[in-house]
Amino acid sequence: QILYLKPPWTLANLLKCYKKHWMAVFGYVVPRSLLSTIECLSKHLYADKPFDSSTVRILLQESKKLLHAFSCRSDYNGVLPQAYAEVAKLCETLGGVRAALVEQDLSEDIMVLSENAACEKMEATMPNLQSTEEKELHPSFHVAQENRHQEIWSVLEGVWNTMNLYSIELFQKLDPSAGTMAAKASFEEAFLGLQKLLAAVKDIREGIGR
Numbered sequence: 001q002i003l004y005l006k007p008p009w010t011l012a013n014l015l016k017c018y019k020k021h022w023m024a025v026f027g028y029v030v031p032r033s034l035l036s037t038i039e040c041l042s043k044h045l046y047a048d049k050p051f052d053s054s055t056v057r058i059l060l061q062e063s064k065k066l067l068h069a070f071s072c073r074s075d076y077n078g079v080l081p082q083a084y085a086e087v088a089k090l091c092e093t094l095g096g097v098r099a100a101l102v103e104q105d106l107s108e109d110i111m112v113l114s115e116n117a118a119c120e121k122m123e124a125t126m127p128n129l130q131s132t133e134e135k136e137l138h139p140s141f142h143v144a145q146e147n148r149h150q151e152i153w154s155v156l157e158g159v160w161n162t163m164n165l166y167s168i169e170l171f172q173k174l175d176p177s178a179g180t181m182a183a184k185a186s187f188e189e190a191f192l193g194l195q196k197l198l199a200a201v202k203d204i205r206e207g208i209g210r
Contacts, residue, residue: 015042030069037062053098057154060091064161071165075172084165091158098151159204166197 004020005013018026018038027035040062044055051059067084075081 012042012046015045029073030066034066034069037066041066053094057091057094057098060087060094061154061157063087064091064158068161068165071168075169081165081169085162088158088162092155095151095155095158155207156204159200159207163197163200163204166194166200170194170197 004017009017015038019035019042022032022035022038041059044051044059064084064087067080067087070076071080071084
């Protein structure tokens with residue numbers, strides 16, 4: 001009766017409802033600081049301009065933060081873990097694409113460095129024509145290295161958040177203090193949660209191996 005916008009909702013409607021009722025409702029469920037996440041999603045999702053990969057990465061990370069915060073309250077009949085897993089999968093896919101592009105740029109930079117080294121070796125016989133600029137590293141080489149480090153941290157953060165979510169889900173299912181039998185999940189569901197956690201650990205091991 002007091003809702004700012006009535007259902008059925010679009011995503012834009014939901015984000016507006018979040019902002020309208022944040023202090024009175026949602027701020028009591030999740031940390032109030034997450035209002036910045038809602039504003040970020042609302043600002044970028046409905047901006048009249050195309051996304052670049054950096055913006056997409058930010059939106060996915062902010063979405064994961066929001067889903068993870070609500071998971072501390074409930075799994076919402078299994079919908080929230082599924083949504084989180086899908087967003088995490090998108091993050092992983094984007095990370096793989098960005099890593100491939102960075103690796104390609106790095107390979108090109110190494111080729112440029114090799115060519116420069118060969119030129120410098122030839123020009124060493126002609127000191128008057130040798131310039132100091134050609135002795136320096138290609139500037140994008142350092143940028144590529146920095147981007148590669150950011151990608152690695154992004155992947156590790158994604159796996160860590162996934163493991164953390166599954167751990168919370170698992171301990172909630174095994175909590176003996178759960179109120180009623182209807183609210184308490186079965187050991188089979190807890191076992192499935194543990195399998196998800198093991199899969200996440202396997203993913204990070206394989207990632208480190210690569």
